[in-house]
Amino acid sequence: MAEFTMELNDEQKEVRDWLHGFAADVIRPAAAEWDEREETPWPVIQEAAKVGIYSLDFYAQQYFDPTGLGIPMAMEELFWGDAGIALSIVGTGLAAVGVLANGTEEQIGTWIPQMYGDASDVKVAAFCSSEPDAGSDVASMRTRAVYDEAKDEWVINGTKTWATNGGIANVHVVVAVVDSELGSKGHASFIVPAGTPGLAQGQKFKKHGIRASHTAEVILDNVRVPGSCLLGGKEKLDERLARAREKAKQGGERVKNAAMATFEASRPAVGAMAVGTARAAYEVALDYAKTREQFGRPIIDNQGVAFQLADMRTSIDAARLLVWRASWMAVNGKPFTAAEGSMSKLFASETAKQVTGQAIQILGGNGYTREYPVERMHRDAAIYTIFEGTSEIQRLVIARTLAGTPIR
Numbered sequence: 001m002a003e004f005t006m007e008l009n010d011e012q013k014e015v016r017d018w019l020h021g022f023a024a025d026v027i028r029p030a031a032a033e034w035d036e037r038e039e040t041p042w043p044v045i046q047e048a049a050k051v052g053i054y055s056l057d058f059y060a061q062q063y064f065d066p067t068g069l070g071i072p073m074a075m076e077e078l079f080w081g082d083a084g085i086a087l088s089i090v091g092t093g094l095a096a097v098g099v100l101a102n103g104t105e106e107q108i109g110t111w112i113p114q115m116y117g118d119a120s121d122v123k124v125a126a127f128c129s130s131e132p133d134a135g136s137d138v139a140s141m142r143t144r145a146v147y148d149e150a151k152d153e154w155v156i157n158g159t160k161t162w163a164t165n166g167g168i169a170n171v172h173v174v175v176a177v178v179d180s181e182l183g184s185k186g187h188a189s190f191i192v193p194a195g196t197p198g199l200a201q202g203q204k205f206k207k208h209g210i211r212a213s214h215t216a217e218v219i220l221d222n223v224r225v226p227g228s229c230l231l232g233g234k235e236k237l238d239e240r241l242a243r244a245r246e247k248a249k250q251g252g253e254r255v256k257n258a259a260m261a262t263f264e265a266s267r268p269a270v271g272a273m274a275v276g277t278a279r280a281a282y283e284v285a286l287d288y289a290k291t292r293e294q295f296g297r298p299i300i301d302n303q304g305v306a307f308q309l310a311d312m313r314t315s316i317d318a319a320r321l322l323v324w325r326a327s328w329m330a331v332n333g334k335p336f337t338a339a340e341g342s343m344s345k346l347f348a349s350e351t352a353k354q355v356t357g358q359a360i361q362i363l364g365g366n367g368y369t370r371e372y373p374v375e376r377m378h379r380d381a382a383i384y385t386i387f388e389g390t391s392e393i394q395r396l397v398i399a400r401t402l403a404g405t406p407i408r
C-alpha cells in the first residue's frame, strides 16, 4: 500500500504541468465561445485526442497511480481550464468505467475503442442511468430490459434523462431493470450502439452552466440488442441475481454496503473537478484584487476583501486535501468508515459554489458580466452539488455511515 502523501512526485508534476499547459493554451481560450454556442466542442476534443488526453489509456494510467493522486490532479487541471469543455473531454469516461467495471474482456476490447474513436474521427460515449422519476432514488428506475430467449436479444424500453452526450454518443451504456423485486441490485447495464432502431435523442437541455457539455434525454422504444450487449454476460447476471435474492432474504445489509463502496471511490473525482473550478475563480479574483484600485489603493488592501481571499484559499486547500485523502483510500482499498468519498465531494462542491460567488463579489460589476470568466465559473460550479449525488444525498450517506444505519 502506498503511503498517503501531500506532495506530487516528479513524474506527476510533469504530467500536471503538461495538462496545465493544455488547459491554459487550448481549453481556457475556447471556453467563452463554446459556453455561448452551447454545443459539444468537437475541435477541442480532437486536439485533446491528438496529444493523448482523450484516451482510455491516459485515464487508466492516472487511475492506477498507487498514490491515488493521478486522477484528482488531472481533473483539477482540466476543469481549471473550463468545466464545460473538460466535461466534454472526460464525460466518455463515465461510460467507459461502466464497461470496465462490468464488462467481459471481449466487451472491453470491442466497445471502449468505439467510445473514443481516434484523433481523425473522435467519438463520445454516454452513461444513461437517471430517469425523470429516478434521480437520487436510483432504485425507482423504470426502464426495463426483457430477455427474448428465442432470438438471444434483450428488448429495452424506457426514457433516460440528463445523459451527458446522450443521443450524440457512438456508444450508450444503459442501465435497466431486469428484476424489479431487487431494487438497484436488479439492474443490469447494456451496450446500445449508435443507429440501433428505437434509440433516439429526446430533449436537449439548455442549461445554467457547463453549457459546452451536451445533456439530453434518451428514448428507448423497443430497442433490441444482441445478448452479447449485456455487460458481463447472461451467466454472470443470473448468478448475481441469485446471490442478491439470497442476500435480500437475509436482510440485504452486505449488498447495500458493496454498492456504497463503488460510489465512495468515484466521488473524489467530482470533488477534484470542483477544486479546479474554485481555484480558477480564486486566481482571477486574487489578480483582480491586486490590480483594481479604489480610494487610491488596490482593493486587496481592504481587510474586507483580503479576508474573503483568505477564506477562499483555505477552503480550496481543505477541499483538495479531502479529495486526495479519499482518492488515496479508494486506490489502496482502505474502507470508507466515515464515507470519506462523499465527504470530499460534499465539501469540494459546496466550496466551488461559495468561492465562485465570492469571486464575482470581488470583481464587482465586472464579475457580473461575461467580459470576465468568473460569471461563467459560478454558473458552472452549481452542477457539482447536483450530479453524481446531490449534497443532500452526500450528507445522507455520511450521516447514515456514522450512525451505522443502512444506506439504500
Ligand SMILES: Cc1cc2nc3c(=O)[nH]c(=O)nc-3n(C[C@H](O)[C@H](O)[C@H](O)COP(=O)(O)OP(=O)(O)OC[C@H]3O[C@@H](n4cnc5c(N)ncnc54)[C@H](O)[C@@H]3O)c2cc1C
Residues within 6 Å of the ligand: 094, 127, 128, 129, 130, 132, 134, 135, 136, 137, 161, 162, 163, 164, 165, 207, 210, 215, 383, 386, 387, 388, 389, 390, 391, 392, 393, 396
Ligand atoms: C448537467 C447534468 C449532467 C448529468 N449527467 C448525467 C449522466 O451522464 N448520466 C446520468 O445517469 N445522470 C446524469 N445526471 C443526473 C444527475 O445525477 C441527477 O440530476 C442527480 O442525481 C439528482 O437527481 P434529480 O435531478 O432527479 O433530483 P432529485 O432526486 O429529484 O432531487 C431534487 C432535490 O431533492 C433532494 N432530495 C432528494 N432525495 C432526498 C433525500 N432523501 N433527502 C434529502 N434531500 C433529498 C435533492 O438533494 C435535490 O435537492 C446529470 C445531471 C445534470 C444536471
